[in-house]
Amino acid sequence: MTAYIARRLLLMIPTILGIMLVSFAVVQFAPGGPVERVIAQLQGFDVGATARFGGGSDVGQTQTGQVSGGGADFGAKYRGAQGLDPKFIAELEKQFGFDKPAWERFLLMVKNYAVFDFGRSYFRDESVLKLIGEKLPVSISLGLWMTLLSYSISIPLGIAKAVRDGTRFDMWTSNLVIIGYAIPSFLFAMLLIVLFAGGSFWQLFPLRGLTSDDFAQLSLVGKIGDYLWHVALPVVSMTLGAFATQTFLTKNSFLDEIRKQYVQTARMKGLTENRVLYGHVFRNAMLIVIAGFPGAFVHAFLTGSVLIETIFSLDGLGYLSFESIVNRDYPVVFADLYIFALLGLVVNLISDLTYTWIDPRIDFETREV
Numbered sequence: 001m002t003a004y005i006a007r008r009l010l011l012m013i014p015t016i017l018g019i020m021l022v023s024f025a026v027v028q029f030a031p032g033g034p035v036e037r038v039i040a041q042l043q044g045f046d047v048g049a050t051a052r053f054g055g056g057s058d059v060g061q062t063q064t065g066q067v068s069g070g071g072a073d074f075g076a077k078y079r080g081a082q083g084l085d086p087k088f089i090a091e092l093e094k095q096f097g098f099d100k101p102a103w104e105r106f107l108l109m110v111k112n113y114a115v116f117d118f119g120r121s122y123f124r125d126e127s128v129l130k131l132i133g134e135k136l137p138v139s140i141s142l143g144l145w146m147t148l149l150s151y152s153i154s155i156p157l158g159i160a161k162a163v164r165d166g167t168r169f170d171m172w173t174s175n176l177v178i179i180g181y182a183i184p185s186f187l188f189a190m191l192l193i194v195l196f197a198g199g200s201f202w203q204l205f206p207l208r209g210l211t212s213d214d215f216a217q218l219s220l221v222g223k224i225g226d227y228l229w230h231v232a233l234p235v236v237s238m239t240l241g242a243f244a245t246q247t248f249l250t251k252n253s254f255l256d257e258i259r260k261q262y263v264q265t266a267r268m269k270g271l272t273e274n275r276v277l278y279g280h281v282f283r284n285a286m287l288i289v290i291a292g293f294p295g296a297f298v299h300a301f302l303t304g305s306v307l308i309e310t311i312f313s314l315d316g317l318g319y320l321s322f323e324s325i326v327n328r329d330y331p332v333v334f335a336d337l338y339i340f341a342l343l344g345l346v347v348n349l350i351s352d353l354t355y356t357w358i359d360p361r362i363d364f365e366t367r368e369v
Contacts, residue, residue: 005349005353008349008352009349012342012345012346015341015345016338016341016342016345017110019337019341020106020109020110020113020334020337020338020341021106023334023337024102024106024109024334027330027333028102033096033098033328033330034096034122034123034328034329034330036328037123037327037328096122109334113334113335113338116129117129118132118331118332118334118335118338119331120331121324121329121331121332122327122328122329122330122331123327123329124329128331128332128335129335131320131332132317132320132332132335132336132339135315135316135317135319135320136316136317137316138210138309138314138315138316138317139309139316139317139318141210141231142231142234142235142238142308142309142314142316145231145235146235146238146239146242147242147293149235149236149239149243150239150242150243150246151243151246151289151293153239153243153247154243154244154245154246154247154249154250155246155250155286155289157173157177157243157247157250158246158247158248158249158250158251158253158254158289159250159251159254159277159282160173161173161174161247161251162250162251162252162254162255162258163254163277165251165255174248177243177244177247177248178244180240180241180243180244181240181241181244181245182241183240183241184241185237185238185240185241185307185308186237186307186308186311188237188240189233189234189237189307189308189311189312190311192205192233192236192237193207193233193311193312196233197233205229205230205232205233206229206230207312207313208312208313208314209230209312209313209314209315210227210230210231210314210315211223211226211227211230212226212230233312234308234309234312234314237308237311238308246289249288249289250285250286250289253285253286253287253288253289254281254282254285256285257281257284257285258277258281262280263276263280263281266280287355288355290354293354306318306319306321306322309322310322317336320332320336321333321336324336
């Protein structure tokens with residue numbers, strides 16, 4: 001097992017490098033960039049996702065007086081740069097690191113990222129690692145609640161469907177689960193806002209944020225209630241389609257176990273159906289479901305939070321990623337991508353190791369990676 005883990009860890013290095021290389025190459029051809037954003041601000045245009053960039057939003061504004069009749073070369077390179085002092089544009093390029101060739105910038109990024117040095121945000125003037133650390137708890141909270149809620153629904157429902165396989169209950173619940181899976185989470189989130197957050201009907205839940213303005217003055221019970229009140233709609237929106245896969249996985253796993261010979265033997269011994277189901281079948285059927293918990297959590301954490309955090313104005317990692325992409329804040333964008341990719345690879349390894357921990361008969365050591 002040690003050799004298997006070592007091989008998997010070593011394979012993470014070229015995988016991460018490949019992901020970062022492709023992303024870095026794509027960004028080089030993407031229109032716009034931090035220099036263009038500063039130029040647009042100087043021309044009086046706000047081209048970002050939002051008007052707020054924190055303390056670093058005045059980048060370039062401190063030098064707005066450096067405008068002259070030159071800049072023809074930079075005007076061809078940067079749209080809207082005509083009339084700006086070439087020295088000012090050169091200083092902007094140096095500030096953002098674009099005075100170096102692309103290959104040198106990529107190698108420097110790889111070197112820094114190897115020690116988790118992500119630099120500073122272009123437009124917030126803060127450490128990227130500090131920004132991610134501040135936003136991470138919100139996204140983890142949403143992902144954890146969504147995973148727990150989806151498992152709480154999918155496991156009992158999957159067992160009930162397996163026991164009633166082929167009945168009307170099984171068919172109707174399958175249809176409902178498939179419909180729920182087909183509805184995009186962001187569309188369901190907007191429906192919940194319209195119905196329950198003051199959109200057109202009832203004002204039962206807050207529209208934005210994870211806590212109220214007076215959260216600090218509330219008691220412990222009040223803080224817990226306020227937090228659950230705010231997180232209810234986002235978590236429900238993310239959970240709608242999340243439990244479909246786990247429900248069918250649980251059902252099929254139970255059906256496979258129910259049809260095995262040891263179940264027939266247990267029934268012939270006179271054991272009750274509940275004793276057979278929960279004393280023998282449950283333990284074996286739940287192996288694959290439990291082992292998939294780390295992967296399900298990371299999937300929810302990585303893919304489910306961006307749109308939901310944006311819709312409900314939750315200041316988490318997904319919302320930070322969205323703002324950073326639109327604002328061309330490349331240090332934050334690449335840091336998020338690096339962390340997401342690394343976390344996904346590590347959790348895939350943990351999921352495989354969980355299988356061997358739950359069922360020692362599984363041996364990855366004898367298999368090729």
